[in-house]
Amino acid sequence: xxxxxxxxxxxxxxxxxxxxxxxxxxxxxxxxxxxxxxxxxxxxxxxxxxxxxxxxxxxxxxxxxxxxxxxxxxxxxxxxxxxxxxxxxxxxxxxxxxxxxxxxxxxxxxxxxxxxxxxxx
Amino acid sequence: xxxxxxxxxxxxxxxxxxxxxxxxxxxxxxxxxxxxxxxxxxxxxxxxxxxxxxxxxxxxxxxxxxxxxxxxxxxxxxxxxxxxxxxxxxxxxxxxxxxxxxxxxxxxxxxxxxxxxxxxxxxxxxxxxxxxxxxxxxxxxxxxxxxxxxxxxxxxxxxxxxxxxxxxxxxxxxxxxxxxxxxxxxxxxxxxxxxxxxxxxxxxxxxxxxxxxxxxxxxxxxxxxxxxxxxxxxxxxxxxxxxxxxxxxxxxxxxxxxxxxxxxxxxxxxxxxxxxxxxxxxxxxxxxxxxxxxxxxxxxxxxxxxxxxxxxxxxxxxxxxxxxxxxxxxxxxxxxxxxxxxxxxxxxxxxxxxxxxxxxxxxxxxxxxxxxxxxxxxxxxxxxxxxxxxxxxxxxxxxxxxxxxxxxxxxxxxxxxxxxxxxxxxxxxxxxxxxxxxxxxxxxxxxxxxxxxxxxxxxxxxxxxxxxxxxxxxxxxxxxxxxxxxxxxxxxxxxxxxxxxxxxxxxxxxxxxxxxxxxxxxxxxxxxxxxxxxxxxxxxxxxxxxxxxxxxxxxxxxxxxxxxxxxxxxxxxxxxxxxxxxxxxxxxxxxxxxxxxxxxxxxxxxxxxxxxxxxxxxxxxxxxxxxxxxxxxxxxxxxxxxxxxxxxxxxxxxxxxxxxxxxxxxxxxxxxxxxxxxxxxxxxxxxxxxxxxxxxxxxxxxxxxxxxxxxxxxxxxxxxxxxxxxxxxxxxxxxxxxxxxxxxxxxxxxxxxxxxxxxxxxxxxxxxxxxxxxxxxxxxxxxxxxxxxxxxxxxxxxxxxxxxxxxxxxxxxxxxxxxxxxxxxxxxxxxxxxxxxxxxxxxxxxxxxxx
Numbered sequence: 026x027x028x029x030x031x032x033x034x035x036x037x038x039x040x041x042x043x044x045x046x047x048x049x050x051x052x053x054x055x056x057x058x059x060x061x062x063x064x065x066x067x068x069x070x071x072x073x074x075x076x077x078x079x080x081x082x083x084x085x086x087x088x089x090x091x092x093x094x095x096x097x098x099x100x101x102x103x104x105x106x107x108x109x110x111x112x113x114x115x116x117x118x119x120x121x122x123x124x125x126x127x128x129x130x131x132x133x134x135x136x137x138x139x140x141x142x143x144x145x146x
Numbered sequence: 147x148x149x150x151x152x153x154x155x156x157x158x159x160x161x162x163x164x165x166x167x168x169x170x171x172x173x174x175x176x177x178x179x180x181x182x183x184x185x186x187x188x189x190x191x192x193x194x195x196x197x198x199x200x201x202x203x204x205x206x207x208x209x210x211x212x213x214x215x216x217x218x219x220x221x222x223x224x225x226x227x228x229x230x231x232x233x234x235x236x237x238x239x240x241x242x243x244x245x246x247x248x249x250x251x252x253x254x255x256x257x258x259x260x261x262x263x264x265x266x267x268x269x270x271x272x273x274x275x276x277x278x279x280x281x282x283x284x285x286x287x288x289x290x291x292x293x294x295x296x297x298x299x300x301x302x303x304x305x306x307x308x309x310x311x312x313x314x315x316x317x318x319x320x321x322x323x324x325x326x327x328x329x330x331x332x333x334x335x336x337x338x339x340x341x342x343x344x345x346x347x348x349x350x351x352x353x354x355x356x357x358x359x360x361x362x363x364x365x366x367x368x369x370x371x372x373x374x375x376x377x378x379x380x381x382x383x384x385x386x387x388x389x390x391x392x393x394x395x396x397x398x399x400x401x402x403x404x405x406x407x408x409x410x411x412x413x414x415x416x417x418x419x420x421x422x423x424x425x426x427x428x429x430x431x432x433x434x435x436x437x438x439x440x441x442x443x444x445x446x447x448x449x450x451x452x453x454x455x456x457x458x459x460x461x462x463x464x465x466x467x468x469x470x471x472x473x474x475x476x477x478x479x480x481x482x483x484x485x486x487x488x489x490x491x492x493x494x495x496x497x498x499x500x501x502x503x504x505x506x507x508x509x510x511x512x513x514x515x516x517x518x519x520x521x522x523x524x525x526x527x528x529x530x531x532x533x534x535x536x537x538x539x540x541x542x543x544x545x546x547x548x549x550x551x552x553x554x555x556x557x558x559x560x561x562x563x564x565x566x567x568x569x570x571x572x573x574x575x576x577x578x579x580x581x582x583x584x585x586x587x588x589x590x591x592x593x594x595x596x597x598x599x600x601x602x603x604x605x606x607x608x609x610x611x612x613x614x615x616x617x618x619x620x621x622x623x624x625x626x627x628x629x630x631x632x633x634x635x636x637x638x639x640x641x642x643x644x645x646x647x648x649x650x651x652x653x654x655x656x657x658x659x660x661x662x663x664x665x666x667x668x669x670x671x672x673x674x675x676x677x678x679x680x681x682x683x684x685x686x687x688x689x690x691x692x693x694x695x696x697x698x699x700x701x702x703x704x705x706x707x708x709x710x711x712x713x714x715x716x717x718x719x720x721x722x723x724x725x726x727x728x729x730x731x732x733x734x735x736x737x738x739x740x741x742x743x744x745x746x747x748x749x750x751x752x753x754x755x756x757x758x759x760x761x762x763x764x765x766x767x768x769x770x771x772x773x774x775x776x777x778x779x780x781x782x783x784x785x786x787x788x789x790x791x792x793x794x795x796x797x798x799x800x801x802x803x804x805x806x807x808x809x810x811x812x813x814x815x816x817x818x819x820x821x822x823x824x825x826x827x828x829x830x831x832x833x834x835x836x837x838x839x840x841x842x843x844x845x846x847x848x849x850x851x852x853x854x855x856x857x858x859x860x861x862x863x864x865x866x867x868x869x870x871x872x873x874x875x876x877x878x879x880x881x882x883x884x885x886x887x888x889x890x891x892x893x894x895x896x897x898x899x900x901x902x903x904x905x906x907x908x909x910x911x912x913x914x915x916x917x918x919x920x921x922x923x924x925x926x927x928x929x930x931x932x933x934x935x936x937x938x939x940x941x942x943x944x945x946x947x948x949x950x951x952x953x954x955x956x957x958x959x960x961x962x963x964x965x966x967x968x969x970x971x972x973x974x975x976x977x978x979x980x981x982x983x984x985x986x987x988x989x990x991x992x993x994x995x996x997x
Contacts, residue, residue, distance in 0.1 A: 057175065058175050058176075058179065059178070059179045059182060062179070076199055076200065076202065076204075076206075076207070077172075077176040077180070077200070077203060078164075078203040078204055078206065078207025079206070079207055081172040081175070081176060082168075082210060082211060085168065109175055109178060110171075110172075110174075110175050
């Protein structure tokens, strides 16, 4: 795959919360759509419950941008429905997530300077 | 296996609403997730929450995905268009004309026939002809209208043209005299002041009351132009033919019923006035059929002793809207038919082009299909392209529609100013969008179906190819068929029009200048002064070198709006038909180029002496013998009598009543309220208009002078409408013909391009290029021949329909039919021959080497 320039990467930012969460889930390993969704719901304590249309709409866009890719490997064919699709994060996806996290950290630091931040809210 | 739960079926069905690309990839996992979530939702509440969440999700994401894939398709389509810009432009132009013609004609049909009139509960308003309720006094009329069994209300109106304003400044205006309740019946409220009050219409002769009841409601336009929109208009005085009227109200903008009136005044009733028209509002629950029966029964009662007349000439009761649409109704429907046909031809043509392109793109489509694009996705892409084409065609079509409506508004104006031919109308916009979508699918469906049959291996089966060719040939056949139908229709309308224009109407239309003057309300408005004025006008005109003869009359040929005449007797014997009674001055027949069959025409002495003389025409004379036999005999009607001094050829006075019987008499002041001055000039009459106008005006500049035109121009105006219809249908036919030829050419040149190798092989084996081309010619002409056969049958059917719809339209005769067919076939053959030109230039050796 051709190398992504910093310029191109910049154009993807800021990532939408949905996309960032999906990248976060896939960062830990391959997942199918439903697993991603449950993980996000658990991580946000049920605040972000993705509908199937939103989830797969985002996945579709992320595939197009090259942030993730589909994988043919299945963990265990017996356990799984063949209709499921599995995804894994790409290098670009990783770099995009890093860039987004850096952007957020910068934002948090700025907020801390301005307001002061308590360690645990 | 357990039966699938109902909710899963619903969800699966809902997933089908996603566009093909998305659906194919994600419907599976989405359904799977749904199954799991469904299993987890055990309570009814949880189930409800699940469904609410899913439906919201679908509602948001389906449109988003549709837009996304449509945008992809659009990008792809624009790329394809850029590769073949000319073909695309042709397609869009064809569609623009097809859609635009429909849009334009439909906006006319909508305004005239579909939209309701701008009056209160307009559906129940009726117009009556040959129906004369009691109108000798206001009391008798109002008693009748309040007691009638089938009408809630009724009103009378009569219109005439009058000179408006005072001395020095005048204009012609259409004036209506109406029963006082006219505005109330229509539910029209004035924007200023009031309309007529009970008792303001009176008994009397002539044009409305004088004294305190001499009031008028003026049109909004008149208020603006004469009074600058000032509120002080109420109470102002306005003069109609010199008589003062007090303005009491201003009609709402655009209101000009009846007959584009711009001033209304209360009626003067008199028994002998049969110029009134009755309008009424049907009682609730009375059908049009029942209204007709009741009107007939009442018509008999109005005039005892005239029941036979009423039975022979039964009253005609029509919905007001149909009455106003009148003759334009049929014409609009014929045009609508033509426009629909032209749209069909355009669609067929586009379908043909797209099918050809699908064939060209078979390799590309196969590759895309092999790369995983499903059939549904390919079909979706094709349909998107078609929708885009229809959209582009429709957008460009609004321009065509704008032209059509403005031409129609000029040549076929609606009866009411409020019935504008607007495209910005819910109906018109709705129908146009529906047409565009329908058209998009209509011509998109064939190529799309074909695209869905493409296999994923980059190969084309020969049966597929043959099917495709057959499909395109069928399209050509259909196009040729529609072309033949349209060309036949335009031939029969064109001939009807030629007949209309070239008919011998008994006068020579060339070299005549006509002008209208009106002496009402001027200083010449007395019997003695009228003669003096007219003789002065004629003297001054006659002194001009280019003028050969000049005269005046009441009616110009083909311009008589109504019938004025009687049943005459010759030496006491009654004629079998009514004759029109036309007042003229000296030299009238010389000016009109009419032929005197016997005797002489009126002289100046006859006019000045008010001689009791008459000239009859051949239609009248025929009943009583040879023209020469009638000279000197006595003509009578009632107590009056005239001596016949001449017999002339018949002229057409009314277009509908050609070559009727006319009797001319000398008059010291022909015409009321307006007189036509006719002048025969040497040289081109167009160049004499100013001369005639200035000469008449020089006699008295205060006398209203209007409508200075050549007689030829006047006839052209008269026939502008049939001319417009003929031209429109001819344009349709020419357009259809061009598209059909284009279709034939493209199919043959495509075949040639595809079969180059086979041709080369056959030529290498000794076949002559000319022979190959001839065989292609025969093959190409086959669908044309099929189209011709079906087309002639269609032309016969549509011709019958046209005959019944359009006066004077005749079925195409055999000769015209053969010429038309030959023409189509020869041009088609020429197109095919040109399309096969590459064969003649084929270099066999070169070809075989590259193979």
